[in-house]
Amino acid sequence: METAIEVRDLTVVRGAREVLHGISTDVPRGVITGLLGPSGSGKTTLFRAIVGVQIVSSGTVTVLGKPAGSAELRRRIGYYTQSPSVYTDLTVRENVRYFASLHSLGAAEADSVIREVGLAEQAGQMVSTLSGGQHSRASLACALVTHPEVLVLDEPTVGQDPVLREELWERFRDLAGRGATLVVSSHIMDEANRCDGLILIREGSIVAEGGPDEIKSRTGTDDLDQAFLRLVRAQDAENERGKEVA
Numbered sequence: 615m616e617t618a619i620e621v622r623d624l625t626v627v628r629g630a631r632e633v634l635h636g637i638s639t640d641v642p643r644g645v646i647t648g649l650l651g652p653s654g655s656g657k658t659t660l661f662r663a664i665v666g667v668q669i670v671s672s673g674t675v676t677v678l679g680k681p682a683g684s685a686e687l688r689r690r691i692g693y694y695t696q697s698p699s700v701y702t703d704l705t706v707r708e709n710v711r712y713f714a715s716l717h718s719l720g721a722a723e724a725d726s727v728i729r730e731v732g733l734a735e736q737a738g739q740m741v742s743t744l745s746g747g748q749h750s751r752a753s754l755a756c757a758l759v760t761h762p763e764v765l766v767l768d769e770p771t772v773g774q775d776p777v778l779r780e781e782l783w784e785r786f787r788d789l790a791g792r793g794a795t796l797v798v799s800s801h802i803m804d805e806a807n808r809c810d811g812l813i814l815i816r817e818g819s820i821v822a823e824g825g826p827d828e829i830k831s832r833t834g835t836d837d838l839d840q841a842f843l844r845l846v847r848a849q850d851a852e853n854e855r856g857k858e859v860a
């Protein structure tokens with residue numbers, strides 16, 4: 615399978631601490647890859663490196679064959695962040711149409727994405743007056759409207775109800791079906807099961823990679839939460855053995 619994102623020996627220091635410790639991974643094109651890990655494990659930092667907004671200490675990140683952060687990637691990569699990225703003093707429609715216009719797309723394109731994220735009724739509403747979940751969906755609409763080849767989505771379904779989560783995942787699946795590469799972080803294991811591939815990260819290192827079924831069978835459980843715990847325990851035991859030998 616062709617590689618969309620290649621990460622090699624990536625080390626990142628934030629503040630005074632090393633938060634990614636020389637990680638390497640390949641994200642294939644045209645599929646949904648889930649990035650899972652506890653809070654503070656380095657998911658957002660890895661996303662920032664992929665999008666090219668993170669200063670890296672060493673190693674490389676290559677996206678669609680170009681160094682992460684290259685000017686030519688700007689139009690080809692979409693980033694949905696957990697922090698607000700829409701104008702609160704504009705309506706939903708104005709925001710999405712504005713992002714669409716930056717990519718020479720029209721109002722119809724924007725309105726269709728607004729419907730897809732379930733904000734048709736709020737299209738004329740000022741973003742500052744939206745609920746938290748609606749605000750997040752307005753940001754998501756802006757990331758989706760440009761039809762990027764690579765979409766990096768940092769916990770895109772947080773705060774959404776089960777019906778909307780289902781619809782958003784259908785949309786993600788549809789985008790991957792049309793050739794887009796999606797990398798999605800989540801804490802929800804039910805969502806991890808929907809991904810084609812998973813990267814499990816812990817304390818700045820990759821603990822395991824593989825499809826959900828592969829990871830479950832490797833750890834002898836049908837439950838991804840359990841699988842993750844077993845991998846963590848196995849890693850801890852290995853580290854302990856390493857210390858004893860040293």
Ligand SMILES: Nc1ncnc2c1ncn2[C@@H]1O[C@H](COP(=O)(O)OP(=O)(O)OP(=O)(O)O)[C@@H](O)[C@H]1O
Nearest residue numbers: 628629630633651652653654655656657658659660
């Ligand atoms: N600006 C910063 N300065 C110093 N340390 C930072 C900064 N931003 C993040 N960190 C630290 O880097 C580590 C990784 O953070 P990161 O945001 O990548 O984790 P995460 O896995 O995305 O967490 P969450 O699931 O809670 O969003 C954490 O220990 C965090 O405290």
